[in-house]
Amino acid sequence: MRTLGRTLLLATLVLAPGALVAQAATGERADQLRERIERMFTNRLRQDLGLSDAQVVQVGAVLTEWGSVRQRLEEEERALRRALDGQLRPGVAANADSVTRVIDRLLRNRVEYAESFQAEMRALGPILSPVQRAQFLRLRDELLRRVRELQEQRPVQGRLVRPGVP
């Protein structure tokens, strides 16, 4: 029972970031916007890093390869979280073994997600100079920070969620 209690506590901690993730936009318009953002981002890389056309294609191939890995990990995480939601329904006894397995997989998934950035940067090594890689890192960090800010500012239960404010 105590083990189950600790497992549930850990599960709650694992689920916490999920509160910031809501249903994403789907459909043609959303796809067009995403494609335009990717093209504008690539254009920024081309200009700011001074990339040649050949380099742009090489960098694009690397980013798409590792982006796909992260895409798969994100899909997996969504499925795992749904599974965990199913286990943590109020009034229904959770299966401790199942919850433990899901949590283990969730945490391993997050480690793989973080490692994918490192592997991606290694793959960019033969294409970009260290300065160009630093510029790339800064540009993408800016973009991802903006994405996170937008997610964190979503209204939750009638109030706005601010970064750092529970």
Place this chain on the structure above:
Amino acid sequence: MTDQHLSERMPGVAAGESAWSELEAAHLEACRECATEWRVVRRFAPVAEPAIDTERLAAQVVSRLRQGGEVVSLESRRPWRRVIWGLAAAASVALAVAVWRPWIGGTEVAVAPTREPTMLPELDALFEAELEVVLATLEPKPVEPIGSVPRIGDLTDDELELLLQDVEG
């Protein structure tokens, strides 16, 4: 169908400088390697920046300024101003309705279906309005013409009244 890979032709076609021949198009459909490469090249083709002829723009501004003596009817402008405010208000309401989603639960997660391989999968979790914001931060800022030329249409009703009083003495 041609047996040769099309790598060298791709940048030109992606930039719109040439098009695929029938043979090449057939090869693209049949050759998985070329099809994958073409998808990447097409996605990362240069984005055409809007060309702004600053000299021509400056000449037009100077020409308009030299045209002096034009009588501007304040009355004819005000109804348009109201229409524009009305449209802006309607757009705000439409945007609020589009962005609003009912709260379902604390662990609601993104359900964007799998799409083509992407370099920024983090975008999958954003709403349309949020994607618009991200896009706006990336889009190049329009080039301002030499100096900022104020227009009568930019003034508020009170400012127009003051201007009228000033002109009439």
